[in-house]
Amino acid sequence: MRQVTPRLAPLDALRGLIMIVMALDHANLFIAHGHPRPEMWTGGFPTYSEPLAFFTRAVTHLAAPGFFWLMGAGMSLFADARRNIGWSERAIVRHLVVRGVILILLQIVVEDPAWLFGQNLPLTPDAQIYLGVLYGLGGALILGSLLLRLNPRALFGISAVLLLGAEVVIRFLPAQAAQFAPWTQMFLLPGGTRAVSVLYPILPWLGVTTFGMAFGKWFVQSPENAYRRALYFGIAFLVAYFPLRALNGFGNIRAQIGAGWIAFFNNVKYPPSITFLLLALGIDLTLLFAFSRRAFSFVTHRASPLMVFGATPLFFYLAHLYLYGFIGRTFFPHGTGIPAMYPYWLGGLVILYPLCWLYRKFKNSTPPDSIWRFF
DSSP states (O other), X not given: OOOOOOOOHHHHHHHHHHHHHHHHHHHIIIIIOOOOOOOBSSSOOOOOSSHHHHXXXXXXXXXXXXXXXXXXXXXXXXXXXXXXXXXXXXXXXXHHHHHHHHHHHHIIIIIHHHHHHTTOOSSOTTOSEEEOXXXXXXXXXXXXXXXXXXXXXXXXXXXXXXXXXHHXXXXXXXXXXXXXXXXXXXHTOOEEOSSEEESOOHHHHHHHHHHHHHHHHHHHHOHHHHHHHHHHHHHHHHHHHHHHHHHTSTTSSSOOOSSSHHHHTOOOTBTTOHHHHHHHHHHHHHHHHXXXXXXXXXXXXXXXXXXXXXXXHHHHHHHHHHHHHHHHHHHOTTOOOHHHHHHHHHHHHHHHHHHHHHHHHHHHTSOTTOGGGGO
């Protein structure tokens, strides 16, 4: 049997970077109390009067699309690696389904209490259950595992249908999220009721995951060619963003609110609009190509923070929620404001680095089918 395929360092580095900017978003929430309302498809929409407040939020938009895309690429790489050591297709799918179920359970059992501990439950404060990014990732992982045998062209087609279809459906619906049943919100339209609060419905984000799965198959064939394709896609997405955003119609879900450059780059995230994904994934894919170049070898060094955080994403995610929640709840119950929050964000990363280093070392010592590798 062949050995498990080595991890691709640029993918871990990109994952680590988006973990870091995601932590900035949550430090802004727990410590600064400067987090805006969600960029929803309906209802209120955040506006900004200060560039720093917008930048602090906007840079974190690289995270969610990057998570789902990287998960998709990782699924294809995982399946290939496990086939190489003799796993059956059924065993691969079963493993990924179990991992998806665990993510959803962690959402409810571990992540939701973290928001309550930090005294910030997203979207609907009195909801009984909040379904956030771990729920969306888990659901996309479960459904995506059933598509692993498809070729890249078919996976790209599914991505297009899901992402374009979501906006087509939205245009025929009344702009009141509360009118829809929880099941609709769990799979298609984010929103909140007293029963459930959803920010990451499965189907739109599954489209980002299948896009990543297609790329993962290219990585199996030739990592170098896949990195070049990432650059081509990244540039094409960034170029396409500007005219589509300027047209202010289809692809934006809702019309631009306000005037000026901040409003132009302030896109609908829940569910992800086409313009939101073009901008975020365009930057993510371009960064991935850059990390694959020799000039960025310092980024992909095994000891770099990006590599350490990128190899332990779930551990980092759950730990950072409680860490920043603790800092905010204990020392800044009334908030710090955004500028004063930045040192505490960086300090949190310093604390998390050795913890993630130790966890990576432990995880790498476990067998390929160990539950600890889920984290």
